[in-house]
Amino acid sequence: MYNEDIFNSSTIEGMLAAPGRKWHRYPPDVIPLWIADPDFPTAPGIRKVIQQAIDDEDFLYSDNTKVRNILAEKIATKNGLQVSKDEVILTNGVEPALWLALKYSCKPGDEVVITDPSYNEFKKIIEASDCKVKYWKLDFKNRYKHDSEELKKIITNKTKLIINCNPSNPTGRVLNSEELKGLADIAIDKKITVVSDELWEDILFDDRKHITLASLNPEISDQTITAWGFSKTWGVAGLQSGYCTSTNKDIISELKKIGTGIIQGVNNIALRAIPVMVDRHSDYWKRDMMKHLHYIRDLCYKRFEEMGSVEAPELQGTYLMFPKFNYGLKSIELEKMFLEQGKVALSPGTNFGPNGEYHMRIQIGTSEEIIGEGLNRIESCLKTLKK
Numbered sequence: 001m002y003n004e005d006i007f008n009s010s011t012i013e014g015m016l017a018a019p020g021r022k023w024h025r026y027p028p029d030v031i032p033l034w035i036a037d038p039d040f041p042t043a044p045g046i047r048k049v050i051q052q053a054i055d056d057e058d059f060l061y062s063d064n065t066k067v068r069n070i071l072a073e074k075i076a077t078k079n080g081l082q083v084s085k086d087e088v089i090l091t092n093g094v095e096p097a098l099w100l101a102l103k104y105s106c107k108p109g110d111e112v113v114i115t116d117p118s119y120n121e122f123k124k125i126i127e128a129s130d131c132k133v134k135y136w137k138l139d140f141k142n143r144y145k146h147d148s149e150e151l152k153k154i155i156t157n158k159t160k161l162i163i164n165c166n167p168s169n170p171t172g173r174v175l176n177s178e179e180l181k182g183l184a185d186i187a188i189d190k191k192i193t194v195v196s197d198e199l200w201e202d203i204l205f206d207d208r209k210h211i212t213l214a215s216l217n218p219e220i221s222d223q224t225i226t227a228w229g230f231s232k233t234w235g236v237a238g239l240q241s242g243y244c245t246s247t248n249k250d251i252i253s254e255l256k257k258i259g260t261g262i263i264q265g266v267n268n269i270a271l272r273a274i275p276v277m278v279d280r281h282s283d284y285w286k287r288d289m290m291k292h293l294h295y296i297r298d299l300c301y302k303r304f305e306e307m308g309s310v311e312a313p314e315l316q317g318t319y320l321m322f323p324k325f326n327y328g329l330k331s332i333e334l335e336k337m338f339l340e341q342g343k344v345a346l347s348p349g350t351n352f353g354p355n356g357e358y359h360m361r362i363q364i365g366t367s368e369e370i371i372g373e374g375l376n377r378i379e380s381c382l383k384t385l386k387k
């Protein structure tokens, strides 16, 4: 089977028989398009090394030097940041890196900038540290362009951190160099630390290129912490593995200090899988997945257009669509209708900020069979509204 077919092979029956929260949160007659987990098989190279780890009984305290070396090399070649293994911190996914950045830069009462809309966990992490969310409003009509003039307006002397998310969950925007430069110039001018969440760096449409914020110039590099992970490209969220870095050695030393006793690196199974996931011999898997995702994205565009009052902005990156439903129903009402009447689970847009009102986030990293069934159910619900 050619790999594009592998990405199109998931069935409802097969997914219901497999583990994972996504397909088991709701009753089995619901199509789950809510959480950002894909329905793709695990790459054979990953399965092989994990099985080998079990055969080797690789369960003692480990040495992660080799993996940090490999990641430092990846960061230099792919992201354009010159760091050594000692400046690479392994984390249990991307979220602990965001937490570290917050603890490093803020004290209770300080302000943290996130876009509206943005990934829902950002707000939770900020508020759990008794800091204040400052929303950088993005305009849907302007395809969620990051307008630095808007950013300038919300910065105060209490703003200590900006969270940059590129490619962006849930808007699917990939920031261009002009937008990144706008953000960087303000952060440098106002001396604000930036944490750049680049987890989705591989999921890019239409030959777009990912630009790492910190690679723009030495000034922004010096005040930025960049975080990456594996969960989205490889469908391995359960391995809970990620990493972060900064070219600023003082920042790295502080992050290590803050994380002592808490940030323990990643487990031995992930240490086996990481070299496979960053190896260029695995690039074929990403390439074939993107071919399939282009097909599914275009199918979704077509179906949304046929539905009538659904506006789906161009998806530039991620496998998350964020269409607006112009039916006068709020996101929460739409969620209820789709779930109870249509038996399809989507994430309400307001989970991602007030500006997500009337939108729903739809995870499209699946087969044509599953997304087709989900879209049929969405369409059936919308037809009842028109009557």
Ligand SMILES: Cc1ncc(COP(=O)(O)O)c(C=O)c1O
Residues within 6 Å of the ligand: 036, 092, 093, 094, 095, 096, 119, 165, 168, 169, 197, 199, 229, 230, 231, 237, 241, 242
């Ligand atoms: C932008 C973004 N950051 C972080 C995460 C969480 O990633 P991880 O599971 O690697 O912590 C997600 C998950 O969807 C995400 O979309």
